[in-house]
Amino acid sequence: xxxxxxxxxxxxxxxxxxxxxxxxxxxxxxxxxxxxxxxxxxxxxxxxxxxxxxxxxxxxxxxxxxxxxxxxxxxxxxxxxxxxxxxxxxxxxxxxxxxxxxxxxxxxxxxxxxxxxxxxxxxxxxxxxxxxx
Numbered sequence: 001x002x003x004x005x006x007x008x009x010x011x012x013x014x015x016x017x018x019x020x021x022x023x024x025x026x027x028x029x030x031x032x033x034x035x036x037x038x039x040x041x042x043x044x045x046x047x048x049x050x051x052x053x054x055x056x057x058x059x060x061x062x063x064x065x066x067x068x069x070x071x072x073x074x075x076x077x078x079x080x081x082x083x084x085x086x087x088x089x090x091x092x093x094x095x096x097x098x099x100x101x102x103x104x105x106x107x108x109x110x111x112x113x114x115x116x117x118x119x120x121x122x123x124x125x126x127x128x129x130x131x132x133x
Contacts, residue, residue: 029129037131043119044112046131059116066109073102 024036027046044057056065076099083092123130 025131027131029131031129035128035131037123037128041119041122041126041128042131043116057116059113059120062109062113062116066106066113069102069106069109073106076102 024038025042026034026036027042029035044062045055046057056062080092080099083089120130
């Protein structure tokens with residue numbers, strides 16, 4: 001008895017399973033209609049998660065936050081240079097963890113900006129409205 005191949009039709013009308021290439025998100029647009037977005041077109045999370053504070057999720061807002069965090073990191077680097085010049089290494093011994101902690105929002109801020117900027121370009125190319133949730 002011959003073995004059957006997985007992709008060979010076994011019955012008339014048989015179609016082998018093809019996994020979807022991209023997941024599609026259905027979200028409300030600003031005008032109230034439901035629009036299908038790919039995950040790249042959707043960008044960063046748009047809802048507030050039920051919180052009182054509304055998140056910043058436009059590319060301009062994310063750019064502002066990323067630049068603000070970068071300026072804070074530059075100030076910390078300036079402080080590190082001053083510690084090296086004045087040879088006050090005991091200060092660095094108490095504050096070294098701050099350099100590690102600021103890396104998280106610094107990288108997340110720039111990653112969120114680039115993700116949302118790419119999504120805006122894709123939505124503009126497909127003439128899609130900005131999702132609101």
